[in-house]
Amino acid sequence: MQVRRFLLFGVAGRLCACDLDAVREIVPARAATRLPGAPEWVRGLINLRGTLVTVVDLAVRFGSADGAAGTRSIIVAEAAGKTFGIGVDEVRNVQSVAEDALEGVDAQRAAGGIIRGLAHVGIARAETALVVDVAEIVRQALVL
């Protein structure tokens, strides 16, 4: 059976997952420079070893009351030809997920298209993670 590898992370108390293939690295959260006019969930620019990377905050996007207060890590990802950062509260681990543990992936969308389904993960698939579509995040956050 087909197995897909996901990076698991937490955002505003929710367990989330994204395709590991899209992830380039994980760096600690740092101050970002605001981009005037941009949507609120676009946190701004960070300096990633001399390169400017636009970072979005998933917690803000999900409408968390605390906003980006809990953001401690930035997942640097590549999608749609862009490198960008996703601010998350904590990064958990990498898990292989069998196809039959995915639910509604690419059939159901939530959170304005950013959530593309559910993955049942952990021991005995006891936990459920929201599968995040990184390419869709880029499309919604940046001018392509």
Add this chain to the structure above:
Amino acid sequence: MSLDPSRYAELFRTESREQLSAINRALLLLEQGGDAAEPISVLFRAMHTVKGMSATMGYHAVAEFAHELESVLDRVRRGDQLLAPDLMDALFASADALETAIDEGSEQAGQTPAMVAALQRLRDVAGGSSTSEFPGAPTKETGALVEVAVADPLDGPGVIVRVRQAADAMLPGVRAFMAVQRVRALGEVAAVNPSLDALQASAVPISFAMRVVTTASVDEIEHAVRSAGDVAFVEVDVSGRTRRESRSTIAVVAEGEEVTRASARSTRHVRIDLARLDALMNLIGELVITRGRLLQLTASNPDPALDESMQMAARLVSDLQTEIMTMRMVPVWQVFDRFPRLVRDSARALNKDVTFVVEGKEIELDRSLLDEIGEPIVHLLRNAIGHGIESPAERAAAGKPRAGRLVLSAARDRAAVLIRVSDDGRGIDRPRVLARARALGLVDEGTREVDDDALFRLIARPGLSTAEQVSDLSGRGVGIDAVQVKTRALGGSVELKTVAGEGTTITIRLPITLAIVRALLARSGTERYALPLTHVRETLEYDRDVVQHVKGKPVLVLRDEVLPLLDLRDVVRQRAAPFAGGPNREIVVIERGDRKSGLVVDELIGQQDIVVKQFDAARDGLALFSGATILADGAPALIMDVGSLFEGT
């Protein structure tokens, strides 16, 4: 030949392009009339060089073509052929065909259709070539090498350079030719023995000697020869050179031999891939940022020894940065040189009479900027010829000289370079533009007047063209739009001045370099923004005396002017209090063309060189920024495109 000559193809193309540029310049000179002797001999030499180089490369079709042109020119030079206008046209067409063939690197045996057509035209006008058994016996030596025909060609002023090629030399003919070319960059090659044609034709390694009038050192000459490759032995005999002799000969060369001098100038340089320079520039950028951080660190940990080393390192980084910036600078003539030809062709196609003047050719600009700005200038020149300058009859009726005057100039203005295209044509028809704009709903129904700035914004909109007829050359007014977009992308701005019946001037203002710009760092609340000095006129303290209110709006009273006042907090949509004047704030006077405005900031942190970096624009983000930079503390700061602040006002 067994060796693939493609390694030399790029060198061949680069050098041929230089020759073609000389050919086009000479043709234009010829067409303008005056003394034909000098341009003809320049043409002749350049054509001869192209012929030699293409034959050496095995591009026989190109060589044959150049040979035909050379023989026509020879007849003109001897006075057997009259330089009629139709011959001029045929020569221009031939130069174009030659250029295309060289760009395509025509190693194929046949001639391109353009070459065949151009040859046919030449023959129709000037009759066939009288000596067309090329590539048979070496043709008569001409141009720069014509003085060879003395008893012993090596007898005379200058140094004697003897060269023996390695026994296993590949393409000995090419190598020998290249060795002579390299030496030519150091001075005048007065004689070659055996002759250059014989050298080029050589299929076996060969020994040869040349007499060179030069002030270059023995080492330089030897190095030049060896750089051609496959050289076993070089000897430079300076016994024939005396100080006085070489000096005076060089002076003569400098006056008469423009082509030789031009090629000497360019071949003395090393050609570097622009990508390498970019990479170097990026590294320097990182170094500049790191320096800033180190300086902060040492300031917080006082230690005299560390401090001294740090200051030294900081100075070295500055010097290195200056060096590399200078390396990237090239004079604008490298791009401007192709415009006279373009103007001539456009003017003829549209039956206009145009005198074209280029000023400030020596002004330098960053290489990557110069590459980018060529296309917009072409648009502006074509617009001026197509729409600005009237037909000769129309001009005469208006009491103007029949020939329109078109000026392309480059000039430095503080931290900017101004490139200006100016014509003395009919000017932009304001009522017509306004009528179109009203019809398209771009302006209010009642609008009857527009200033130059508003007019420019109107004509820069795609689809609003005022041309009576849509011509091939100038398109449908998309030109101005493209110029505007391109210039903005380069961190510059475009200004327009037009007077009905008197002409139009369009000025492109560019930063001198793209990669590193000098900027003012301004604080607004907790945020910092960089304001490039390109558009900054002056700064002053916020003071009740200079700020007044007109109709409830704050304005800046600066000497005799009343300028609108913007608050950076509003501009960047900070949620803090709205306009808050008062002490401790400062005002930056920004300008674009004749328009000035005051920008109120919380604090001016200082001036510094910033490294411009691009970033991915966020959706709905304000289009106010030309890039971003990384400050000394590692945080990114946005670079404001100051010119765009005038768009909304």
